[in-house]
Amino acid sequence: MLKLMTNLALTAILQFSTSVLSQVQAETLWPNNHKVAISLSYDDALQSQLDNAIPALDQRNLKASFYVVPLSVTFKKRLNDWANLAKNGHELGNHTLFHACKKSKPYRDWVTPHKNLDDKLVRAIVDEVTVANTLLNALDGESVRTFTPPCGDQLAKDGNYIEAVSEQFIAIKGLEDPNFARIIAPNNIGAQDIIDFIEKQPKNVKLINVLFHGVGGDYLTISKDEHNKFLDYLLTNKDKYWVDTYRNIMQVKLKAQ
Template identity: 50%
Template sequence: MRRSAALWLALVFAMPAGAQTHGSNKDDKIAVSLSYDDALASQLDNAIPALNKLGFKASFYILPDAQTMQLRMNEWKAVAKQGHELGNHSLYHPCSGSKPYREWVSDEHDLDRYTRARAIREVLSANVFLHAIDGKTQRTFTPPCFDTQAAGEDFIESLKAHFIAIKGVDDNGRSVLWAPSNVTGQQLIDYVRNVSSQVQLINIIFHGVGGDHLSVSVDAHAQLLDYLAANTNKYDVDSYINIMQKQAKE
């Protein structure tokens, strides 16, 4: 995603989404999904070593045309072998250019100019690409910008059969979601600590970690991970696909 997208996303996700009451998890822990969008270099350099140090599994929503996919493919293959999820983020990160703060959206990748069929085709093509990397046939999807329509037509419903879950769509009111940027470690910890006791799933969507766009610092990211590691009696940190598969069995 181009850096000019940062203002729009920061405004959209400046405040956490509200949660509905659905009761606690069976084991009385709150699931925490740490996910990382756009296949950024700082994720390979900083986020993955920090996660692996503490044994946490996360989800990385990959853009096949990202520079790191061209230059560091073997490292992404290693990420999958380490037990992290490589999730679908479509081929080219298309978003609706008509929404506020979307001047960064190119005509070529403007969902308002797409057909529904094209939007679906690009998402499913990304699945083929990801299968070639990790050999997996099941994964989850995070829609770029959380847009769900192409030229005014919904394309998400037709994709549900192809994914275990779609982030921001398939949480059934049981979750909160935040994409932090330029925040402190304490702010990250406070967000997790202060969710309603009825929340079953906390989604934290990172982009850059110590670099790239919509970034949080390496120290802030590490402080959150250390807090979660010190409170495993309260939080179950796992990849989004694993969490959704566990919740489906409850």
């Protein structure tokens, strides 16, 4: 009986220790014991990102991910600028070659026929994503990359294309476990709105994706001043938030698993 009680006690201690260790590991997932990681990303390769977002980020030494569309006008015209931001520690992420979205969804009148995901086959999107990866590798020399699906859409004409391209990436933004990560895409809102979103998240949320498009121009816009205010908030709270590229953040997460 004494031996049984001893074994039960040892088992209970071991289970308690394992639980505590798991909790500590979860709380110290990020470098320097940061509780929350912030991934700043900028979609669609827009001119206002190069003109307004990059200078603001570099001034504060904050690194971000830029999900580019290689066939966009700004990407083709300013290749050197995109290459330079990658050299400076920012991430060039894959956002497909043509930025195809589902025209069948509400408010999608802007989707042109040749970019209508409803009519595209999975195999065609896989080829498109692969070509985009090849072009980005030629530009920045990186082989490890992350992906953001345009418009958050996943379904092509004949199936889920995300499943077919996932092996090419270490992570896909927007598809994380909602108990672990949340996402906000600012559009005509201010810095305080983003801050409130971040600060109201429960403790189990360890990653917050802030997904910008236009900064002081283009579309789905946040003003330069509000964008700068938000970046300043991140600097003021640098002991609380770890701000880095999505690639770097997810590499740390994968190593911890």
